[in-house]
Structures are given as C-alpha cells and as structure tokens.
Amino acid sequence: MRRLHLGRILRELREEAGLSLEVAAPALDWSSSKLSRIENGRQGVDVHGVRTMMDIYGVVGPQWDELLDLTRSVSEKGWWRAFGLDDKGYVPLEAEATLVREATTAYVPGLLQIEAYARAVFAIHQRTDAELDNLTAVRRIRQERLTSLEDPLELVAVVDEVVLRRPVGGPAVMRTQLAHLVEAAALDRVTLQVLPMSLGAHPGLSAPFTLLTFGGIDFGDMVYVEHPIGAVHISKEEEVAVARLKFDRLRSLALDPDASVALIQRVAAET
CATH class of the missing domain: 1.10.260.40 (lambda repressor-like DNA-binding domains)
Structure with missing residues (x-):
C-alpha cells in the first residue's frame, strides 16, 4: 500500500x-x-x-x-515477513487500514476467530504444523489492533447465520467460538450483524468480500475478494462504490447488533 x-x-x-x-x-x-x-x-x-x-x-x-x-x-519489511508471508496478500493491506468492512457466508471473520477455529480453517489446505503455528500467530497479531491504543482498527462484519451453525473444528470449538463472538461484539471497535436464514436468498450469497479504508494513506477504499485460485484487489472508484452499496444493503437486511448477539447466544445454546 x-x-x-x-x-x-x-x-x-x-x-x-x-x-x-x-x-x-x-x-x-x-x-x-x-x-x-x-x-x-x-x-x-x-x-x-x-x-x-x-x-x-x-x-x-x-x-x-x-x-x-x-x-x-x-x-521496511513488514512484521508479517517473519511468519513466512510476502507483501502481496491480504495482511499487508489490512495492516495499513483503519476500517475493515467484511461480508462473509463461509467462515467467522478472521479478526474474530479463536485459535482452534482458525487452525481448523487453515488445516483444510494441508498445512504443516509450522505453517499452522505461523498463520495463527499472524491472526493473533491482527486481532490485537481491535483493542490497541497505538494502532487501532475498526471492524464492521456482516455474517450469514449459516456461519454460526457450521461446526468448524467440532461442537466444543464452535461453542467457544460463539462465546467469543458475543464478547467481541461488545468491543467499541467491533460491529457484528447476522443475516438470518429466514431471509432466504440475499445479495451476500454471491461472494464474500472485504472493504478496506486507509485512514493514514490518501488512497481511497479498496475491495478484496478471494476466489478458489487466489484473490483480486479492486481500487477503481466506480467498482468500489458498487461494493459499498452492496455492503450497506446487507447491513440493512441483517439483524441489528443487539438482535444479532441474541441470535448468536441462541445458536450457542443449541450447539
């Protein structure tokens, strides 16, 4: 960046x-x-x-x-280099961002994942133990910014209810993950909203995406979209504007933050 x-x-x-x-x-x-x-x-x-x-x-x-x-x-080399990551992925972009807006129907957002959940996600791709250790360490460092005074980061996340019900890592891990989501939602810099399954089809089903805002760099917003063989970074303003509208639409369809937390607690009780 x-x-x-x-x-x-x-x-x-x-x-x-x-x-x-x-x-x-x-x-x-x-x-x-x-x-x-x-x-x-x-x-x-x-x-x-x-x-x-x-x-x-x-x-x-x-x-x-x-x-x-x-x-x-x-x-200067980014801190992520020490964990085997280069400068071309998502982490260097987020490191420069001050606001992350994420819409996902697949997994709990990385900034809100507990370690056991994260390891279960990373293990899908046949990682070595060393790679799993590095990737989870990177995730912990990223998450520290949600409570950091020196380098703050704000997160607005919209997740599908399916994410809450998918037992990544098994029922015990998922119960702990759901409890962590409730705790994280209480943080000043975290806004968490859930798209209930009762909606049926909704615009978020097409593809997860992340909007990044760079407060310290005059660059404009960027959209990050992962796909099966990589990812794309989109910075053209007209395309970014479409993503903003889509994200705002998803927020309007989602439960408000209090109702979202209540739903997470209900799902946790059923898990």
Whole structure:
C-alpha cells in the first residue's frame, strides 16, 4: 500500500510538472516502462531515485522530507515477513487500514476467530504444523489492533447465520467460538450483524468480500475478494462504490447488533 501511495504521488508530481512519461523517463536515465511500473506501484524506487525525480519535477519545500520518509518506509519489511508471508496478500493491506468492512457466508471473520477455529480453517489446505503455528500467530497479531491504543482498527462484519451453525473444528470449538463472538461484539471497535436464514436468498450469497479504508494513506477504499485460485484487489472508484452499496444493503437486511448477539447466544445454546 505504501508503494502504491508513493507511486501515485510521484505520478501526480510528474503531471504537475507538465512532463510526459516519454520526456521524464530519459531525464532519469530510465525507460518509460520502468517509470510507469514505479508510478503504478509495481516496482520499488530508492531514495536516490526519488531525489532525482523531485529535482527534475521542481519539487521544493517540506514535501522533500515527507517523500523521502515515505520512500524509506516503503523499503521496511513488514512484521508479517517473519511468519513466512510476502507483501502481496491480504495482511499487508489490512495492516495499513483503519476500517475493515467484511461480508462473509463461509467462515467467522478472521479478526474474530479463536485459535482452534482458525487452525481448523487453515488445516483444510494441508498445512504443516509450522505453517499452522505461523498463520495463527499472524491472526493473533491482527486481532490485537481491535483493542490497541497505538494502532487501532475498526471492524464492521456482516455474517450469514449459516456461519454460526457450521461446526468448524467440532461442537466444543464452535461453542467457544460463539462465546467469543458475543464478547467481541461488545468491543467499541467491533460491529457484528447476522443475516438470518429466514431471509432466504440475499445479495451476500454471491461472494464474500472485504472493504478496506486507509485512514493514514490518501488512497481511497479498496475491495478484496478471494476466489478458489487466489484473490483480486479492486481500487477503481466506480467498482468500489458498487461494493459499498452492496455492503450497506446487507447491513440493512441483517439483524441489528443487539438482535444479532441474541441470535448468536441462541445458536450457542443449541450447539
């Protein structure tokens, strides 16, 4: 996300200077394709390169230091690297987000999963014990932000009632998971709503999705959608706007937070 943010700023500075890719790239001793990759966030750039760009684009004032600091932060390794994850998945995106809006019909949202539930989900894909340990550790670190004062994260989750009734990990694990959902729903930064089975078909059945809002980075919202062979990140505003409308529609169909907690408690009593 930081690389994308930096690339967008560098593109805007070039355009403000009235330079095309074809004019700016030779002045930097780069190809037009390299400069385009940097501006699109597909390739990194070092401090020396950014200094040269700012010289050519006529950048002056405090923006120099701000851009150089941002460039240095881009090259820093994320904490998730220590657990075997790269920078291309969901975790680096969420790490920069301040608000997560998630709609799911498959599993309890990761930010609300207990360890035994999470391990049962991860084990579906034939993970080694070491991989399971790393993945559950990453999940714990992510969840800490829901109560963190230094790096807060807000979660608004809409889940299908089927999620509550699917005994992932077995009945005992599920009872503990449901009790945890009740506790998590009481947190100031968590809003949890349930789509009751009595609705029948609803717009959320098509595919789970997550909306990410980046409060500390001027990037706009992003939609993250997983599919059987990977995931897609969507940032085009018109497509993101459709996802926002869909999420708001699901919230309007779902039980309110208090009624949702009451339903979770009823399901727990039946489990």
